[in-house]
Amino acid sequence: MTITITAFEKSPDRGQGLARDTRVRWALEEAGQPYEVRLVSFRAMKEPAHLAIHPFGQIPTYEEGDLALFETGAIVLHIAEHHAGLLPDDANARARAISWMFAAVNTVEPPILDLVTAKILEGDKPWSMERLPLVQDRIRHRLRQLASRLGGADWLDGLFSAGDLMMAHVLLRLRPSGILDEFPGLAAYVARGEARPAYKRAFADQLAVNKPAHGGR
Numbered sequence: 001m002t003i004t005i006t007a008f009e010k011s012p013d014r015g016q017g018l019a020r021d022t023r024v025r026w027a028l029e030e031a032g033q034p035y036e037v038r039l040v041s042f043r044a045m046k047e048p049a050h051l052a053i054h055p056f057g058q059i060p061t062y063e064e065g066d067l068a069l070f071e072t073g074a075i076v077l078h079i080a081e082h083h084a085g086l087l088p089d090d091a092n093a094r095a096r097a098i099s100w101m102f103a104a105v106n107t108v109e110p111p112i113l114d115l116v117t118a119k120i121l122e123g124d125k126p127w128s129m130e131r132l133p134l135v136q137d138r139i140r141h142r143l144r145q146l147a148s149r150l151g152g153a154d155w156l157d158g159l160f161s162a163g164d165l166m167m168a169h170v171l172l173r174l175r176p177s178g179i180l181d182e183f184p185g186l187a188a189y190v191a192r193g194e195a196r197p198a199y200k201r202a203f204a205d206q207l208a209v210n211k212p213a214h215g216g217r
């Protein structure tokens with residue numbers, strides 16, 4: 001059955017891989033599953049046809065036969081549960097890997113999203129500059145905890161899993177801020193994720209859609 005995902009017709013990051021379709025592409029590449037991409041404009045995302053698949057009018061979505069999913073955590077978990085390579089066979093190790101997936105989207109991603117909100121959506125408010133250090137420090141607090149748990153290991157719990165995939169992609173969003181580089185262990189962790197052939201294919205495919213015309217940026 002053909003798998004079809006949705007992605008930005010034109011990603012605001014111009015192909016840095018920060019939009020969330022990248023984590024779904026990455027999971028599909030790790031699982032060795034071919035897929036098609038339907039590109040959607042910001043307007044189309046808010047129209048009934050897309051809202052029928054994604055109630056919040058966002059990307060990415062995932063369609064396979066009569067199954068339609070939204071939310072990257074659920075999509076990546078679905079892929080990981082149906083194909084080898086993203087979750088361990090041992091039941092307890094599998095449950096722990098899923099904990100890391102939830103930790104990525106529920107515990108680590110929210111303060112990172114707050115930074116985006118503070119800089120972009122609230123950047124013109126008179127109190128914005130005053131709030132920024134608080135938001136940045138909340139991220140640093142989480143990263144300190146995560147770095148301490150990772151220690152010198154390559155991955156969060158043994159072999160690479162969907163938990164690492166989600167966590168590494170969540171952390172990638174921080175790179176433009178410079179905060180990721182304050183934590184060399186985590187920066188190296190993200191780089192290990194990016195070095196995986198599956199990530200490279202996913203990144204290249206989203207870049208091909210978003211590459212600025214005429215080679216400029």
Ligand code: GTB
Pocket residue numbers: 011012013014018019020021045057058059060070071072073
């Ligand atoms: N919780 C949902 C999930 O995990 O699937 C969140 C989905 C989501 O936020 N999708 C964003 C979207 O559709 C795209 S990824 N936004 C349009 C809208 O809400 O109208 C978020 C994103 C956007 C841009 C960049 N960037 O330019 O760097 C990075 C990430």
